[in-house]
Amino acid sequence: xxxxxxxxxxxxxxxxxxxxxxxxxxxxxxxxxxxxxxxxxxxxxxxxxxxxxxxxxxxxxxxxxxxxxxxxxxxxxxxxxxxxxxxxxxxxxxxxxxxxxxxxxxxxxxxxxxxxxxxxxxxxxxxxxxxxxxxxxxxxxxxxxxxxxxxxxxxxxxxxxxxxxxxxxxxxxxxxxxxxxxxxxxxxxxxxxxxxxxxxxxxxxxxxxxxxxxxxxxxxxxxxxxxxxxxxxxxxxxxxxxxxxxxxxxxxxxxxxxxxxxxxxxxxxxxxxxxxxxxxxxxxxxxxxxxxxxxxxxxxxxxxxxxxxxxxxxxxxxxxxxxxxxxxxxxxxxxxxxxxxxxxxxxxxxxxxxxxxxxxxxxxxxxxxxxxxxxxxxxxxxxxxxxxxxxxxxxxxxxxxxxxxxx
Ligand code: F6P
Numbered sequence: 268x269x270x271x272x273x274x275x276x277x278x279x280x281x282x283x284x285x286x287x288x289x290x291x292x293x294x295x296x297x298x299x300x301x302x303x304x305x306x307x308x309x310x311x312x313x314x315x316x317x318x319x320x321x322x323x324x325x326x327x328x329x330x331x332x333x334x335x336x337x338x339x340x341x342x343x344x345x346x347x348x349x350x351x352x353x354x355x356x357x358x359x360x361x362x363x364x365x366x367x368x369x370x371x372x373x374x375x376x377x378x379x380x381x382x383x384x385x386x387x388x389x390x391x392x393x394x395x396x397x398x399x400x401x402x403x404x405x406x407x408x409x410x411x412x413x414x415x416x417x418x419x420x421x422x423x424x425x426x427x428x429x430x431x432x433x434x435x436x437x438x439x440x441x442x443x444x445x446x447x448x449x450x451x452x453x454x455x456x457x458x459x460x461x462x463x464x465x466x467x468x469x470x471x472x473x474x475x476x477x478x479x480x481x482x483x484x485x486x487x488x489x490x491x492x493x494x495x496x497x498x499x500x501x502x503x504x505x506x507x508x509x510x511x512x513x514x515x516x517x518x519x520x521x522x523x524x525x526x527x528x529x530x531x532x533x534x535x536x537x538x539x540x541x542x543x544x545x546x547x548x549x550x551x552x553x554x555x556x557x558x559x560x561x562x563x564x565x566x567x568x569x570x571x572x573x574x575x576x577x578x579x580x581x582x583x584x585x586x587x588x589x590x591x592x593x594x595x596x597x598x599x600x601x602x603x604x605x606x607x608x609x610x611x612x613x614x615x616x617x618x619x620x621x622x623x624x625x626x627x628x629x630x631x632x633x634x635x636x637x638x639x640x641x642x643x644x645x646x647x648x649x650x651x652x653x654x655x656x657x658x659x660x661x662x663x664x665x666x667x668x669x670x671x672x673x674x
Contacts, residue, residue, distance in 0.1 A: 271300070272381040274591060276329070277307040278352040280391030283413045283425025283568055285576035288347035289386055290354065292584025294329045300592065304329045305378055310357040310391070311398065314374030315367060324378050347577050350428075350569045360394035372402040381405060382591045386424070388412035389619045389629050392599070396616045405596035407587045408612050413567055416460035416630035418618045419610045420601035424583065427575040429456075429567045430466045436563055437471025437509060444559075448506035450497060450535060452560040454528025456567050457513045459628040463567070464513035465638050469647065474500065474508045476642060477531070479515040480632040481650040485531055486519055489650065490538045494553065496648045497539065501552050510535075515628075532558035582607045 276293055278286045290306065297304045306329040307313040308322070316322055332346045346353070362368070375383070375398075382405040385395040392408045399406045410417035413429035433455055444451040453473075455464040461478020468476035475493055482489055497508050512531050518524040519534075536558045542550035572580070579602065586600045586607045598609035622629040632639065642649045 269592075272297075272302045272591060273305065273379060274302060274588075275305045275307050275375075275378055275380045275383040276354070277310045277313070277383070277385055277395075278354050278356045278411070279310040279385060279387040279395060280356060280358050280412070281388065281568060282351050282356050283411050284350040284428035284570050284572040285424040285580045286352040286354075286356075286386060286411060287349050288572055288577045288580030289409055289411070289424060289584045290329065290352070291332060291344065291346040292581045293384060293588060294331060296585050296588035298331055300588070302588075305380065306354050307378075307383075309355040311360065311367075311371045311394070312357050313354075314371040314378075317374035317377055318370040347580065348571055350572065358391070360391070362394055362397055368398065368401065371398055375402055375404060382407060382596060384409060384587045384591075386411050388414065388423070389417050389623075392417070392612075393616055393619050393623070396612060399597075405591075406612060407590055407596065408599040408615070409583045409587055410599065410601065413463055414457045414460045414630075415462040416458065416628055417599075417615070418622075418629045419599065419615050420603065420630075422579055422602040424576060424580055425568070425572075426462065427579070428570050428573045429463055430470065431573050432567050432570040433463060433467035433511075433563060434470040436561075436566070437467065437473060437511070440561060441472065441507075441509060444507040444509060447557065448555070450508045450510060450532070450556055450558045452510045452512060452528045452532040452535070452558060454512055454514055454526065454560065454562045456563070457515055459515035460630060461513040461515065461632045464511050465632055465642065465649075468511035469638060469642055469645070471511070472509060473511040473647060475510040475648040477510070477512040477516050477650070478632055479513060479517070479628070480634055481639065482516055484517040484519065484521045485524075485527075485534060487538075490534045492651060493535060493648060494538050494542055494550075497535070497556060498542070498550050498553055502549075526560070526562060528560035528562055532560040 294304050305327045332344045334342055336343050384407045386409045410420045411424035413425045415423050415426040417423050440451050457463040459479055461480050464478050465476055500508060512528055514527055516527055524530045539553035539556040543554035583600045590598050590609055597612045599612045599615045600609050619629045
């Protein structure tokens with residue numbers, strides 16, 4: 268039997284449902300091999316505190332959970348049911364601060380680890396990767412984010428639960444929308460990716476779904492088309508409408524907008540009034556259009572992890588431990604074509620950096636993906652198919668480069 272290993276685990280970047288389920292899976296799989304797992308609190312901040320002597324590394328060892336539960340619940344492991352992260356997370360890095368970097372490397376050295384499992388999104392994995400390169404760490408990355416925009420993986424931890432949360436909020440908003448014949452605009456997170464808005468919009472019965480990959484900006488032609496959709500629905504007897512807009516969709520002139528849901532609701536209200544005043548019979552009812560905006564906000568990051576996220580967490584955690592057992596370090600665990608696999612971490616980080624430098628999303632919705640086709644086939648307005656944004660990251664990079672060449 269090989270010598271027992273000592274591995275570290277941390278959660279970095281914005282929290283999401285399913286982080287605890289990954290931690291639980293890693294601890295279970297590692298403990299069964301006789302390995303110790305050290306839970307690093309608050310990501311790199313915890314490493315700084317370890318360097319400062321504020322934590323004794325052996326006090327950070329994680330054990331299978333539940334033996335501190337009261338009464339007949341002794342041994343009940345509730346970890347996979349809980350959102351957030353028992354380790355805490357951090358969405359700031361210190362890559363530019365040499366003093367902080369030196370402390371982080373020192374903190375890591377004191378832990379005496381064979382490998383670190385970092386559960387993070389694109390930005391946080393990039394920061395941890397860079398620190399690991401400086402410190403010569405063995406790393407395994409596990410993708411998590413409600414935005415689902417980590418390259419190479421079809422699924423990230425937390426995405427499925429967020430889709431469920433948004434879908435159920437859309438259900439809740441439908442009946443108040445119907446009762447008042449209102450146009451409800453729902454702003455959904457996702458940073459510059461539209462996966463969350465697209466999936467939950469379809470599942471929640473939205474009439475219009477606006478995502479940055481298909482509708483980068485809310486220019487007048489887009490607002491006109493949306494108003495026409497609303498007018499047509501009203502003619503057919505559906506007086507209310509449900510519109511989902513991803514937070515990454517930009518304003519009229521391509522500028523970032525803080526509360527894009529609110530912004531869109533106002534544009535629709537103004538434009539529908541103007542359409543009514545044209546005297547065109549098709550738009551005669553449009554002055555009665557009442558719009559309201561709801562920003563779902565951080566509620567999308569909580570919620571009881573769905574079965575699907577718990578299963579993904581278990582599969583990702585197990586794969587990470589297996590990779591370490593095989594000595595296959597510096598890998599990103601991914602989900603691809605129905606299986607767990609892994610990818611060279613450096614390759615993933617290079618794509619992330621390339622995209623960040625160019626200001627584009629590293630894992631966007633592909634514009635010819637199944638769910639885009641599904642939305643269109645169901646009659647959901649997702650933008651004019653004739654004015655499509657680039658299809659893939661590669662296409663987006665080429666468009667960007669072509670632009671540079673023209674300058
Ligand atoms: O990346 C996850 C995410 O929830 C995005 O969807 C959102 O734009 C951002 O984080 C919000 O970050 P914060 O919690 O720092 O406001």
